[in-house]
Amino acid sequence: MPRPIGATINQTALHNNISIVKQLAPYANIWSIVKANAYGHGLSRVWKSLTKTDGFALVNIEDAIFLREQGWKKPILLLEGFFQQQDITLIDYYHLTTSIHSSWQIQAIAQAHVSKPINIYLKINTGMNRLGFRPEQTQIIWRILRSLPNIGQMTLMTHFADTKNLKKFNKSLKCIKKAANKLNCLCSLANSATILWHPEAHFDWIRPGIILYGASPSGEWKDINNTNLQPVMTLNSEIIGIQNLVYGDGVGYNYHYHALHSQRIGTVSCGYGDGYPRHAPTGTPVCVDGIRTRTLGLISMDMMAIDLEPCPQASIGSKVELWGKEIKIDEVATSAGTISYELMCSLTSRVPVKMIF
Template sequence: MPRPVRADISLAALRHNLTLIRQQAGQAKIWSVVKANAYGHGIDNVLPGLQQSDGFALLDFSEAIRLRERGWNGPILLLEGFFEQADLRLIDRYQLTTAVHSFWQLAAIADARLRQPVNIYLKVNSGMNRLGFAPDRLHAAWLEASACPHIGDITLMSHFASADSDTGVAAPMALIRSLPPEMGLPHCLANSAATLWHPATHADWVRPGIVLYGASPSGRWQDIAATGLRPVMRLSSQIIAVQSLQAGDRVGYGGRFRAAGAQRIGIVACGYADGYPRHAPGGTPVLVDGVRTGIVGTVSMDMLAVDLSPCPAAGIGSMVELWGPALPVDDVAQAAGTLGYELLSALAPRVPVVTG
């Protein structure tokens, strides 16, 4: 039989989440963000559940081409834009929309040989200080783009650094409102957090990412508990061995865990080569036959150990949920000192994925 670790992808949860986000977004259209192989869920796997999207946003040309090959004929947005002039051949061939955040990209489009004008998302740096034109250079960029015959529709784009925190979006929104009004561009501003919590940012397009997959932009499940969003991925495995410890016995590499007394532990077929965080400390939550317990010892490449004290009936073959509908990935990530984003997108290729 195959190794028992697997990831189940719920298309029903994905459709449900997209419906909730559309209700939240009002009249704004939705770019469903499927970067990083749909946050680890697999583009092929999620496409059937996201057919009601208005467009897809991602980074890699290979993923954009994959969407076209799978029959998606709607808009596709390259969130980081293109990286060299030769990339414009693919943008032209596959009718992609591209972010433009630099004057060299505008010059590359002007010099390209295109069959049709390319639609662009002109990005302004509103405080994130990653990509985007400085606000005092945006008007010049817009003038250059507007004069280029190879450029079609232009949309203003930005990204919020703190929409998921108390800092909020007031400062970047004030900057955006101060831009020259003669540009008159449609706007695409809202990420997942802004889509949920800052309706004034919704404008013409929103770009939900992590919320599509049922995890929280803030990293705290409690922050989205009242929204009705549902986890899309369930990572599960089974106990493949049971060890009975005595006081002083140690577990795993380095013997980080030491039993205080008699104790049963279960060995689970899942490790960091499957995408489980190696640095997860003892006590990181798992469910064994639906009972919440915690890991013990060091996570190894292929296995981890769990305390069976709260579930004395558990044994070989018992089901283990590492994260999913009954155990939010944000809870696991928080215990491990990271975010649900990282855990979901780090799912290893060797883990079988079942879609249903």
């Protein structure tokens, strides 16, 4: 018999979230970000629920080919661009849009044999210092690219490093605006945080990622609590064992928790082998039959201990939500000292996943 753990992906929540994004930026086109296997939700499972988007943006060219072979005809953007000269053949064949962030890529496209001009996103580094040209290089590189017959439509792109610090954000925004001066070009600047908090930077194409999946780009659920965004992924399990402790009893490896009095605890079939964070401390929230309680002690590979004092009615077989509608994934991530992005992407292959509507 299968373990009781399982994840659900809520298609209705996906539909809702992309509608919210459209309301937040009604005049912009949308790149739905589906990198990292759609933030751990499964590209093959969720892409059809996002078909109201204007395009998909991702990292792996294999994922782009998958979408084309599934029948997706609208734009696909390679966020990191291409990595080898021969990749351009696939970009040409599958009608992909690619980012350009390095001089060698310009030379590679100039030398390529393509059936039609390739649409590109010119990536400018406004402070993130990952990929992209320096802002002061923008004008000359734009002119070089514009002169190449292998280049089609061009869009200017950047990624903001800090959207919560208004001073830093405004500095980066001013920087990209100066770089784009007199180019009369399309711009794609806004990630999830920028979409939510900086409408002045929406421009032509926005790039929602984490908000599509119903979590906060800041890591704080309260920051999106009034947006009507809905969690898409729920991780559920059940209580598979119950222990009655007396004062001083330890729980789990190395006894990171000791009972301060007589206490009833439950063992849940979920652990770091399923993608739950091992470093989640005592007190990380869970929900048992609709009642919030907490984890106790270290998380094991396959199991965790939870406090049953708030839910005396709980028994073997009681339903446990690890994250989802009641326990926001941002809460779990914050408790564990990480971010929701990592938890979503960490769900392991042994956890069965089903779509719900």
